[in-house]
Amino acid sequence: MGIGLVHSKQKLSARIGNVSATANVPKGHVAVYVGEGDRKRFVIPISFLNRPLFQDLLARAEEEFGFNHPMGGLTIPCSEEYFIRITTILNGSN
Known part of the structure; x- marks a missing residue:
């Protein structure tokens, strides 16, 4: 087994540790x-x-x-109010 493959498996294992945080996400959705x-x-x-x-x-x-999100998932650096406004606009434009 090459070093690259071992390194890839270690990265995957680290990501799998965060799966429980997103386990209740319906198909076609993502948690942020x-x-x-x-x-x-x-x-x-x-x-x-x-x-x-x-x-x-x-x-x-x-x-x-970058790729280092402190919550273990995608972190959006804005206020909740701003995020809700943006998602409301996106929901209305579907």
């Missing part, structure tokens, strides 16, 4: 954590990820966290 202090978990449709309005939030997350 939102907030600037205490973070709240939201479950959103995967379709939001391709929307330009939501991609702005993803760009913020990338700038702030």
